[in-house]
Amino acid sequence: MNGRMLVLLSGIVGSTAYGLAHAGSDVDRLGVYAEPTERILGLRPPGESLVTTKPDVTMHEAAKFCRLTLRCNPSVTETLWLDGYEVCTPLGEELIGIRSAFLSAARVRNAYLGYATSQFKKLRDRGDGTFSADLRKRTEKHARHLVRLIQQGEELHATGALTIRLAEPDRVRDMGAWIADQPDRALVLISRSESRFDKPGVLPAVPDEPAVEAWLQRVRAAHYTPPKGTD
Incomplete structure (x- = not known):
């Protein structure tokens, strides 16, 4: 430096x-x-x-x-x-x-849902979960990030604040493993999040x-x- x-x-x-x-x-x-x-x-x-x-x-x-x-x-x-x-x-x-x-409404939605969707694409490209242990770990990591991004984006949209430390990290880990088994399960979370973002939030337009x-x-x-x- x-x-x-x-x-x-x-x-x-x-x-x-x-x-x-x-x-x-x-x-x-x-x-x-x-x-x-x-x-x-x-x-x-x-x-x-x-x-x-x-x-x-x-x-x-x-x-x-x-x-x-x-x-x-x-x-x-x-x-x-x-x-x-x-x-x-x-x-x-x-x-x-x-x-x-x-913060602004459209950019929070685009960033957090956008990143979550990119994580889903990485999961989907890795198949049905029948892969090596190392690849399995990376897949679960992407799935955890997807869950976290959705949670944090929804929180920003609804409250205008962001909690970094997860209230239930074990639940996020479990959901990561659950999604890694069948990546298309993530579509349920993404669809639900899109519906929540469609509702009025507290963030300004710009x-x-x-x-x-x-x-x-x-x-x-x-x-x-x-x-x-x-x-």
């Missing part, structure tokens, strides 16, 4: 945050950082994401993080709803404070982009160092 880069907010996400981790699970971290503003304004702006494995860390620069969250990308959105953080600066606290500004833009401009102002020799 760039030595001048500042992490604004970072926490543990994924199976550990959901309460689905087991002894061999990876610990995934995701966060948002700010590049020095003068670098962004230069001829060769830096990249907007930093990804490492062992440890598994994904960091998005502030502007990209905002764009992804405005699209209600589930894996990024959840970062603003964690129970706790390993890094949380004042600007990170401000970001958490405007987390509802990123996100509060001015609030997000104002936060991002505060980040830029806080991380700008004028070139030497200027007033």
